Amino acid sequence: MTTNNPTVVLVYQRTSLPWVFESAERAGIDLVLVPRPDEPVSGALPPAVVDVLPLDLDADRAGALETLRKHHGTNPFQGIVTLYDPAVPFVAEAAELLGLPGIGRDAALGAQDKRLMRERLSEAGLNVPRFVRLNGPGEWEAAKELTFPVVVKPATGFSSLGVTKAETPETLEAVVEEVRQICATKLGGVDGLVVEEYLDGPEFAVESLAHGGEVRILSIGYKGDPEGPHFEESVYRAPAALPEDVQEDIRREVAAAHRALGVTDGPTHTELRLRGGVTPYLLELGARIGGSGVSHYIASHVTGVDFAAQALRIAAGLAPESTGDGSPAPVGAAANYIVPCGGFGRITAIHGLDELRNDPRVDHVVQMLFPGDVVRPYPDFTGYPAFVLSRHTDIAEAEEFHRLLERSVRIDYAPATDAS
Numbered sequence: 001m002t003t004n005n006p007t008v009v010l011v012y013q014r015t016s017l018p019w020v021f022e023s024a025e026r027a028g029i030d031l032v033l034v035p036r037p038d039e040p041v042s043g044a045l046p047p048a049v050v051d052v053l054p055l056d057l058d059a060d061r062a063g064a065l066e067t068l069r070k071h072h073g074t075n076p077f078q079g080i081v082t083l084y085d086p087a088v089p090f091v092a093e094a095a096e097l098l099g100l101p102g103i104g105r106d107a108a109l110g111a112q113d114k115r116l117m118r119e120r121l122s123e124a125g126l127n128v129p130r131f132v133r134l135n136g137p138g139e140w141e142a143a144k145e146l147t148f149p150v151v152v153k154p155a156t157g158f159s160s161l162g163v164t165k166a167e168t169p170e171t172l173e174a175v176v177e178e179v180r181q182i183c184a185t186k187l188g189g190v191d192g193l194v195v196e197e198y199l200d201g202p203e204f205a206v207e208s209l210a211h212g213g214e215v216r217i218l219s220i221g222y223k224g225d226p227e228g229p230h231f232e233e234s235v236y237r238a239p240a241a242l243p244e245d246v247q248e249d250i251r252r253e254v255a256a257a258h259r260a261l262g263v264t265d266g267p268t269h270t271e272l273r274l275r276g277g278v279t280p281y282l283l284e285l286g287a288r289i290g291g292s293g294v295s296h297y298i299a300s301h302v303t304g305v306d307f308a309a310q311a312l313r314i315a316a317g318l319a320p321e322s323t324g325d326g327s328p329a330p331v332g333a334a335a336n337y338i339v340p341c342g343g344f345g346r347i348t349a350i351h352g353l354d355e356l357r358n359d360p361r362v363d364h365v366v367q368m369l370f371p372g373d374v375v376r377p378y379p380d381f382t383g384y385p386a387f388v389l390s391r392h393t394d395i396a397e398a399e400e401f402h403r404l405l406e407r408s409v410r411i412d413y414a415p416a417t418d419a420s
């Protein structure tokens, strides 16, 4: 099917999460979907998808770039994006190679590699916890000089995989070894680690849109106060109830981080902690829409701005539509409740989830795990059982709703008899 719409290649997007496809349709942008290797596309295509182009970024990166170049030669496209963090450098490289809009490979690497990110933020004078990079096996003693507790993490990890707190110098060696195991088994052999001081304070996520170096902060949301030792995601509620001066400090720090990392265009998802409850310290800035699109759901309901549509416009080389200046005043509240595994073994029942599908506050129940699936114990990570995405008049209502879900959604397990 050919239209006169601009075309954007969308890399490794989960088709079960509808938002970016719906936004593309609203924005009049056609998508060429590069399916995730674990999610081949069959049957009806998601909205706005006009073509499917399988690529294997991990097994054959050069071949994937070549396939894109050839496709661009016969069916030119105007942009390329991803919401999948590990693919951000590939997308930036492809855009650079094909002369398409993008942030460039160097900025993409800085936004993905936690060692580079920490160094670049620190050089720019931003708030950064003291940290040590561990380049090879056996190197962990240098990190004993940090103030404990510390957090050990893979340099290029994602989804909190392997991120682990070490309470004391005596436990550090074992924690480093555990994180290295996860790198080997779950992260395709990532070998660099970062050890950094634990930031004590509540966590927040910030959704922003950059264009031509101008950064517009759309929303700031509360992400709980996870204390470790492993950092499962739990809630996301926006707009966060924070004093205006703290919000202003967050906006300033986040905008400065974009400049420090050279992220001039496109959507970003920043996570930070308020050290001591007041001072923003960035955990990371992702050069993409967060949560495979959950960040779009949150930011667009909080602000009324179609976040993913603006992001796709920027990817296609178009200016974002004028939706006002500065940080938009909230028009509502939105939330994501991440159902905790709450145990491990073979799932026998999930209680309280189906009822939510008819709850007027709930827009989506995105279920990833089902009865029969096996949840392995931490530090192994099987995935999140489900997301419950909801809308509210204000954050207090969202909080109340989440308290209800804590009581009503529950998973039963039987011991798993095999390792599947």
Ligand code: ADP
Pocket: 129, 151, 153, 157, 158, 159, 160, 161, 163, 196, 197, 198, 199, 200, 203, 226, 231, 271, 273, 283, 284
């Ligand atoms: P990933 O990219 O794998 O998600 P992050 O660096 O964002 O890794 O860490 C995942 C989670 O671990 C964070 O959301 C936060 O809750 C926790 N975390 C990471 N680093 C620190 C730190 N220095 N202090 C406190 N918590 C941290």
